Amino acid sequence: MQNFWMDFMTFMFPDREVTIDKLDERLCGYMANRIYTSLGFEQLLLDAGYKPERIRYMTSFQGQQSRTPHYFDLAATFEQEYFDNLLLARVVDYTVSSPQDFVNSLPSVVRDINGDPIARPALLRDHDIIAIISPNTMATGRLTRLRQTIRTVQVSNDVTLPRLLLFTNEELTNLLKCEDVKERGEKVVEKFREVRPYRGGE
Amino acid sequence: MPDILELLLSNPQIQQFLTSLGTTAAKETGEKVGKWIVNSIAVKIRESKLFKEDKVAKAEKELNEVLSKGKKQVLL
Numbered sequence: 703m704q705n706f707w708m709d710f711m712t713f714m715f716p717d718r719e720v721t722i723d724k725l726d727e728r729l730c731g732y733m734a735n736r737i738y739t740s741l742g743f744e745q746l747l748l749d750a751g752y753k754p755e756r757i758r759y760m761t762s763f764q765g766q767q768s769r770t771p772h773y774f775d776l777a778a779t780f781e782q783e784y785f786d787n788l789l790l791a792r793v794v795d796y797t798v799s800s801p802q803d804f805v806n807s808l809p810s811v812v813r814d815i816n817g818d819p820i821a822r823p824a825l826l827r828d829h830d831i832i833a834i835i836s837p838n839t840m841a842t843g844r845l846t847r848l849r850q851t852i853r854t855v856q857v858s859n860d861v862t863l864p865r866l867l868l869f870t871n872e873e874l875t876n877l878l879k880c881e882d883v884k885e886r887g888e889k890v891v892e893k894f895r896e897v898r899p900y901r902g903g904e
Numbered sequence: 905m906p907d908i909l910e911l912l913l914s915n916p917q918i919q920q921f922l923t924s925l926g927t928t929a930a931k932e933t934g935e936k937v938g939k940w941i942v943n944s945i946a947v948k949i950r951e952s953k954l955f956k957e958d959k960v961a962k963a964e965k966e967l968n969e970v971l972s973k974g975k976k977q978v979l980l
Binding site: 707735 | 905906907908911912915917918921925928930933934937940941944945947948949952954
């Protein structure tokens, strides 16, 4: 049996044979961690007043040049006044892959997904958002390096790359623990203001 | 606003995934894997301490029922 979660696990663990009977408790825990993190992020989006037209989980975008899929934990489409917006979220678990490597690969991933600009309009544009979510607590040095990498990659590719927004495990956990929904929503909006003007409430 | 538990229970892709695990050819393996996933999600939710235990237990039961529903579809 193949489905998007199994395809995704195959993508994440290219050196392993990923079939139902090869899944062990540890891999199931890993999958559950990502599902939980995506749902937590979705809750915060809704708390903040974002009203997505459509939400998809564990979705892939096929590279136009590489013909390989690029996976994201969540893809939400928002209809805006002048253009549609796409928000992608990717949970980057450093126990499996390096968040810095993922961020460094983003310019080429976006180029691959968009393909030839003459042949078709870009799917991912600079006003879209890619949220990078860490489901684990990161050591201070590692977190500082990741923030620096995000800044460098963003600045070097600002015209073509969607806005990159980091959610650390602590930020996500603290936001979810905030009991007042209104306050929680405001804090999420504030977080999104880090990368672009908030349009959700307009 | 829906919370994580409500989103989890209303998520068609998760429901479909759990149902498909129950209907897989090696259904005992599929069911075992499904239970691991449901249990791991429940552990994460309990660790978060965002919900009362009875609410988490109810959600866990509902997800296990989705898994069993897939298994029953194969047996019928």
